[in-house]
Amino acid sequence: VTAANLKVDMHRDYLIETQAVHYSGAQNFGYGLSFACDEQHIYHFWIGASGYYYIGSVDKTGFNTILTWTPSDAINKGDLSKNKLGILHKNGQLNFYINDQLVTSHPEIEFTGYRFGVSVSANQNIGFNYLTFGYLDKPSATRVIATQNDVTPPEIFITSPETTRGLKVVQSSDVLHVAGIAKDPG
Numbered sequence: 001v002t003a004a005n006l007k008v009d010m011h012r013d014y015l016i017e018t019q020a021v022h023y024s025g026a027q028n029f030g031y032g033l034s035f036a037c038d039e040q041h042i043y044h045f046w047i048g049a050s051g052y053y054y055i056g057s058v059d060k061t062g063f064n065t066i067l068t069w070t071p072s073d074a075i076n077k078g079d080l081s082k083n084k085l086g087i088l089h090k091n092g093q094l095n096f097y098i099n100d101q102l103v104t105s106h107p108e109i110e111f112t113g114y115r116f117g118v119s120v121s122a123n124q125n126i127g128f129n130y131l132t133f134g135y136l137d138k139p140s141a142t143r144v145i146a147t148q149n150d151v152t153p154p155e156i157f158i159t160s161p162e163t164t165r166g167l168k169v170v171q172s173s174d175v176l177h178v179a180g181i182a183k184d185p186g
Contacts (some may be wrong), residue, residue: 008114010036010089013136016116017086019129022049024079029122030054032085038113045087045096046121051077053103055096067104074098082129090136 008014016033030046032053037043043057043066053075055067075098076083086097092108116133120126 008116008133009135010111010114010116011108013090015086015088015132015134015136017084017130017132018118019082019084020047020118021082021127021129022079023125023127025124025126026122027078028052029124031120031124031126032118033087033116034119035087035116036109036111036113037115037117038111041111041113042119043109043111043113044119045085046119047072047075047083047085047098049078049081049124051075053096053098055104055106066106066109070104072098072101072103074101074103 016035018033020031022031027049030044030048032044032046035043035045041057041059043055045053045055047053048069051073052069052071053067054065054069056063056065058064075081084097084099086100088095088097089108094106094108095102096104096106118128118131
């Protein structure tokens with residue numbers, strides 16, 4: 001799910017952050033942050049419950065690896081594990097954090113997209129406790145942050161692929177793009 005209605009400048013200095021919980025399902029598939037998304041590309045910073053992380057993108061040709069699956073002691077492994085993921089873009093450098101530990105840095109990618117969000121691959125039950133985006137040149141009070149006191153879950157509406165009662169979506173490739181709107185007063 002990407003924040004489709006929020007247009008952000010992915011070339012300014014910013015921080016994207018989320019906390020994810022792996023409840024059940026596949027241990028060796030990815031979940032985490034998607035960033036710089038547009039109609040052509042989706043970039044991913046994913047972790048797996050088995051203790052690995054990955055950075056790559058998806059386009060019409062398939063998956064493109066930027067950093068292959070890499071083990072990290074920063075990842076809390078297994079079911080019911082919570083992990084905080086962050087992408088800090090500063091001075092033309094992308095810094096990737098897991099549980100506040102820098103795991104890798106990468107020069108800025110020439111992307112055109114301005115959307116960001118969270119994503120899950122394969123058969124997994126993942127919860128996201130919050131999603132934060134903030135420009136670093138703005139006071140922290142202007143950042144949109146959901147706190148741990150926010151116990152009301154967001155309303156999520158899937159807008160694509162279009163489904164109706166009794167109609168099943170048939171996937172024609174390895175990649176299924178899902179779009180929607182998430183609303184939360186918090």
